[in-house]
Amino acid sequence: MQPETPAQDPPQTAACRRFRLPDEAATRAFARALRPHLRPGDVIALSGPIGAGKTAFARALIQDALALSGDVEDVPSPSFTLVQTYRTAQGEIWHADLYRLTGPRDCDELGLEEAFATAITLIEWPDRLGAELPARALALGFAPDNAGAARTVAARAGDPRWAAILAALPEPGDA
Numbered sequence: 001m002q003p004e005t006p007a008q009d010p011p012q013t014a015a016c017r018r019f020r021l022p023d024e025a026a027t028r029a030f031a032r033a034l035r036p037h038l039r040p041g042d043v044i045a046l047s048g049p050i051g052a053g054k055t056a057f058a059r060a061l062i063q064d065a066l067a068l069s070g071d072v073e074d075v076p077s078p079s080f081t082l083v084q085t086y087r088t089a090q091g092e093i094w095h096a097d098l099y100r101l102t103g104p105r106d107c108d109e110l111g112l113e114e115a116f117a118t119a120i121t122l123i124e125w126p127d128r129l130g131a132e133l134p135a136r137a138l139a140l141g142f143a144p145d146n147a148g149a150a151r152t153v154a155a156r157a158g159d160p161r162w163a164a165i166l167a168a169l170p171e172p173g174d175a
Contacts, residue, residue, distance in 0.1 A: 015163045016156045019172065023149045026172040027053045030153065031060035037165045038120045040091040043134050045126035048142030050099075053151045057140070058095050058122045065090045065120075078124075083110055085119075092119040098128035107132065138162050 021027045038044075038061075046054040059075040065088040066073050078084040078097040086093045094115040101107060107129055115121045116134050126133050136159040143152045155166050 015158070015160070015166065016154075017166045017169075019153045019155065019169070020145070021053070021151050021153060021172050024053070024056055027056050027151065028060035029172060030169070031057045032064045033169050034165070035061050035064045035090070037168075038090065040118055040120060041116070043116055043121045043123065043137040045133060045137045045139045046122060046124045046142065047126055047139065048151075049144065052142035052144050053153075054124045054142050055097070057142070057153075058124065061122065062086055062088075062093055062095060065093055083112075090120065094119045094121045096121070096123050098123065098125040101125075101128045103128060104130040104132045135159070136161075138165075 019030060021030055034044075046058060048054055055077045059077075062075045063073070066075075066086060068089040071088070073086070075086075075095070076084065078095050079099060082098070082100070083094060083096045086095070092115075094112070096110065096112060096115075098107060112121065112123075112129070112132075123129065123133070123137075126137070126139070136157075138155065138157045138159075141154040141156075143154070145151055155162075157163070157166070
């Protein structure tokens with residue numbers, strides 16, 4: 001009997017890439033690295049269990065965008081308000097947390113369809129949108145590692161525009 005070979009991760013391609021973030025500081029750095037590549041009409045789908053780093057990522061990205069014009073603002077989780085909007089030098093940013101919703105019908109009155117066309121949109125719990133999530137979205141799946149605050153982010157996108165962006169993002173710790 002031959003020994004089992006360990007399962008191998010699929011090779012990383014530019015449109016599908018994994019990032020290991022050892023702590024919250026690395027999560028913030030990852031958000032700051034992605035932020036300059038975003039433009040109105042971009043949708044970032046943030047999935048993963050509670051506490052995996054979705055809100056920390058969104059908060060860092062929004063604060064970095066606000067800092068472009070010298071603004072400093074508290075960026076709360078939109079868990080209860082469902083949507084928070086921010087005017088930045090980079091364009092309007094919508095941050096939505098759909099955890100409390102049950103499906104696409106619950107999302108109809110949030111105005112996300114307009115945001116998908118005109119704003120940078122960060123969506124936590126994007127599964128609640130079902131087929132309403134734009135196909136061009138960049139999906140970031142956050143998974144906590146067993147070691148403290150570390151997490152792995154699996155990035156994938158069908159839109160070819162994201163391929164070059166994902167390839168250009170540095171690994172955590174790269175300077």
